[in-house]
Amino acid sequence: xxxxxxxxxxxxxxxxxxxxxxxxxxxxxxxxxxxxxxxxxxxxxxxxxxxxxxxxxxxxxxxxxxxxxxxxxxxxxxxxxxxxxxxxxxxxxxxxxxxxxxxxxxxxxxxxxxxxxxxxxxxxxxxxxxxxxxxxxxxxxxxxxxxxxxxxxxxxxxxxxxxxxxxxxxxxxxxxxxxxxxxxxxxxxxxxxxxxxxxxxxxxxxxxxxxxxxxxxxxxxxxxxxxxxxxxxxxxxxxxxxxxxxxxxxxxxxxxxxxxxxxxxxxxxxxxxxxxxxxxxxxxxxxxxxxxxxxxxxxxxxxxxxx
Amino acid sequence: xxxxxxxxxxxxxxxxxxxxxxxxxxxxxxxxxxxxxxxxxxxxxxxxxxxxxxxxxxxxxxxxxxxxxxxxxxxxxxxxxxxxxxxxxxxxxxxxxxxxxxxxxxxxxxxxxxxxxxxxxxxxxxxxxxxxxxxxxxxxxxxxxxxxxxxxxxxxxxxxxxxxxxxxxxxxxxxxxxxxxxxxxxxxxxxxxxxxxxxxxxxxxxxxxxxxxxxxxxxxxxxxxxxxxxxxxxxxxxxxxxxxxxxxxxxxxxx
Numbered sequence: 001x002x003x004x005x006x007x008x009x010x011x012x013x014x015x016x017x018x019x020x021x022x023x024x025x026x027x028x029x030x031x032x033x034x035x036x037x038x039x040x041x042x043x044x045x046x047x048x049x050x051x052x053x054x055x056x057x058x059x060x061x062x063x064x065x066x067x068x069x070x071x072x073x074x075x076x077x078x079x080x081x082x083x084x085x086x087x088x089x090x091x092x093x094x095x096x097x098x099x100x101x102x103x104x105x106x107x108x109x110x111x112x113x114x115x116x117x118x119x120x121x122x123x124x125x126x127x128x129x130x131x132x133x134x135x136x137x138x139x140x141x142x143x144x145x146x147x148x149x150x151x152x153x154x155x156x157x158x159x160x161x162x163x164x165x166x167x168x169x170x171x172x173x174x175x176x177x178x179x180x181x182x183x184x185x186x187x188x189x190x191x192x193x194x195x196x197x198x199x200x201x202x203x204x205x206x207x208x209x210x211x212x213x214x215x216x217x218x219x220x221x222x223x224x225x226x227x228x229x230x231x232x233x234x235x236x237x238x239x240x241x242x243x244x245x246x247x248x249x250x251x252x253x254x255x256x257x258x259x260x261x262x263x264x265x266x267x268x269x270x271x272x273x274x275x276x277x278x279x280x281x282x283x284x285x286x287x288x289x290x291x292x293x294x295x296x297x298x299x300x301x302x303x304x305x306x307x
Numbered sequence: 308x309x310x311x312x313x314x315x316x317x318x319x320x321x322x323x324x325x326x327x328x329x330x331x332x333x334x335x336x337x338x339x340x341x342x343x344x345x346x347x348x349x350x351x352x353x354x355x356x357x358x359x360x361x362x363x364x365x366x367x368x369x370x371x372x373x374x375x376x377x378x379x380x381x382x383x384x385x386x387x388x389x390x391x392x393x394x395x396x397x398x399x400x401x402x403x404x405x406x407x408x409x410x411x412x413x414x415x416x417x418x419x420x421x422x423x424x425x426x427x428x429x430x431x432x433x434x435x436x437x438x439x440x441x442x443x444x445x446x447x448x449x450x451x452x453x454x455x456x457x458x459x460x461x462x463x464x465x466x467x468x469x470x471x472x473x474x475x476x477x478x479x480x481x482x483x484x485x486x487x488x489x490x491x492x493x494x495x496x497x498x499x500x501x502x503x504x505x506x507x508x509x510x511x512x513x514x515x516x517x518x519x520x521x522x523x524x525x526x527x528x529x530x531x532x533x534x535x536x537x538x539x540x541x542x543x544x545x546x547x548x549x550x551x552x553x554x555x556x557x558x559x560x561x562x
Contacts, residue, residue: 052402054561071406078404088396093321104317105403107310146399 003030004066005154005186006051011060013046013210020046022210023060028154028188028203033180035201036190037297043210044190045085048158051188052082065154078106081152083160087143091132095123095142098131099149106150113149121145121175137168144172148179155179157189161196173200198293208301227290228252229262229272234282236260242279247272261289311405311413319421324385328378328425332369336430339365340437354525358454362434362442369430370462372494372521379422380490383473384483387418391481391561398561411478411556415549419470427459427466454527461524461534464541465517471548478556517544 006028013021021043028034038044049055051062053074061068064076089098099114118124121141126134131142140160147155157176161169177200179185191197197204204221206214216224233239236258243252243262252262265272266288276283291299319325342348343365350356353367368374390397400410472493477486497518504510513519520537523529529537 049561052398054398054401056558056560074404074406076404077402080402080404082398082402084398084402086394088394088399090318090321090396091394092323097321101314101317102399102403105310105314105400105405 004028004063005030005032006188007063008047008051009061009063011047011050011062012058013043013050013055014058019210021050021057024207024210024212026205026212026215028186030186031180031184031202033176033187033189033200033202035197035204036188036207037194037197037204038190038192038207039301040192042192042207044192044207045158046210047207048082048084048156048188048190052080052084052156053077054084078150079152080154080156081147081150082156082158083140083143083147084156084158086162087139088146089131089139089142092130094128094130095126095134095145098142099145102146102149108150113151117145117149120148122171136163137165140164140168140172144175151183152185155185155187157187159191160189161191161193169196176200194294194297206297206300213300221293221296225291225293225296226263227266227288229266229269230285230287230289231260231262231272231276231283232258232285233260233276234284238279239276239281242276242281243272246275246279259285308405308409308413311400311409312416315413315417319386319417322386322421324382325421325425328382329429332378332425332429333433336365336369336433337437339368340434341441344437344442354458354527357527358451360451360454362438366430366434367525369426370521370525372518373491373498375426376490376494377487378426379470379473380476380487382421382425383418383470383477383490384486386421387414387474387477388481388483388486391478392483395562401561407557408553411553415471415474415552418474419467422470422473423463423466427463431455431459457529457534458525461529461537461541462521464538465520465524465544468517468541468544468548469521471545471552475548475552475555478552478559481562515540517541 004027007026009025011021011024012019024043024047036044036047046055050057051064062073064073065079067073067076090101093101095118096114099117100111103111103114115124118126121144123138123141123145126138131139134142140163144157144160147157155176161172164172173196176187176189180187189197189200202218204214204216204218205212206216231239236254239260240252240254243260244250247265249262249264251264252260254260262272269286269288273283273286339348340362343350344362350364350367353361353364355361355363355366401407473486473490476489476493480486480489497513497516500509500513501519501522504513517540520540523533523537526533
């Protein structure tokens with residue numbers, strides 16, 4: 001098991017009568033891209049605000065790099081970079097000046113880190129242009145640049161693709177993947193856009209109405225969402241034998257109700273159908289089945305997933 | 308802490324409001340002093356006149372609480388409060404791994420330096436320069452230098468508490484407009500207490516606040532007891548307010 005970067009235990013946040021976060025226990029391990037999925041108002045930002053020290057938990061504990069004692073926790077924050085909700089930038093400063101503020105604040109020696117970081121996020125040619133005149137995408141990139149400036153071990157991004165155009169979304173996604181792969185940066189990213197996270201995260205946390213309903217790895221999720229041919233024949237055991245001998249695959253399951261789940265031949269249904277009928281079987285049902293990611297998440301939260 | 312101070316100084320240096328206020332005060336102070344030094348305008352009953360420094364009479368305008376309140380609250384609004392509202396850049400400071408008390412102190416120190424520069428240093432320097440060029444250079448006497456040092460020293464002490472109050476208002480309201488309005492309301496309230504309230508208990512209570520010490524600071528006939536009292540009130544107010552400010556900021560949830 002790799003090192004635990006972030007662990008919350010029974011983390012709860014109440015605002016008067018409202019429970020924003022309800023006994024959330026989650027773990028982010030080194031090297032993971034942890035996708036926090038939930039609808040708007042599910043509690044994603046509250047969780048991130050608690051982790052980054054912007055707000056205080058009502059109960060429960062947070063451990064960052066193994067530290068949960070106040071002073072050590074504050075020190076551990078130096079090892080993270082974060083962009084929470086909106087990029088926190090000074091509108092009357094250029095990209096370079098914005099990064100200079102944060103360079104000074106973090107005590108990073110040498111100014112070369114500024115041009116390097118701007119190069120990474122594609123803002124190296126903005127010159128003296130004030131941040132207030134940046135496009136939304138450029139502002140998001142600048143926010144990410146600020147988070148990356150101190151070469152963090154753990155990057156926290158709350159809805160980083162908000163307001164970005166499709167190309168911008170792809171670029172940010174590729175950037176995060178590159179940072180994770182090449183620099184080994186662990187990432188916690190929240191979004192309510194499922195398609196965005198599904199292509200990026202190696203682990204998912206599904207949050208709904210303040211509760212963390214499930215933590216699941218990308219592999220487990222793919223397994224659960226695997227597509228198959230649902231076959232119902234008059235003699236399931238003969239059907240299984242036919243699939244094994246004639247279609248030469250063992251990648252199928254016979255369920256208790258006699259339904260056969262065949263994970264191959266998804267693009268060649270006619271061959272399956274012909275083989276079964278040629279062997280004297282009557283096909284009662286044959287269809288392509290399986291959850292897509294959105295359906296799976298909708299099932300977990302017990303309703304339609306609202307993009 | 309030194310990193311935070313450097314970052315705050317960098318921000319102040321690039322703050323448009325700070326430079327606009329500095330320029331405004333410089334122009335208005337130069338103009339007023341020029342008018343007075345060249346006898347185009349006569350101001351009377353200023354504390355500077357009492358000690359024979361009538362060239363410096365215009366400085367009396369800059370030590371009126373309602374006047375410097377506008378300056379300080381405007382700076383607080385656009386240097387401190389906007390960090391919490393506009394783009395919530397305060398988030399980055401909290402996440403940077405610095406103690407909240409250090410963040411508060413760094414903001415306080417740099418904000419106070421900025422406020423002192425705009426409301427005290429610039430008017431004083433322009434007064435000296437204008438007096439040197441067009442006046443009688445009467446400020447050069449030892450007695451006058453002593454008076455200025457003592458008065459501005461005594462003025463600065465409650466000023467340190469005043470900037471703390473304004474900083475706390477900016478942090479609590481998180482809005483430049485509300486920072487200015489609440490600060491002005493507070494000053495107006497204190498002005499009413501000082502000038503209009505006749506109740507002796509409230510009067511004597513008011514005299515123990517740092518607000519009253521702004522009036523005491525430039526009293527040419529200050530007794531030793533009043534001097535000591537002013538220093539104690541200024542110091543105690545500063546200590547209490549700095550503890551209160553740190554307490555509030557440490558418990559503040561950032562939106």
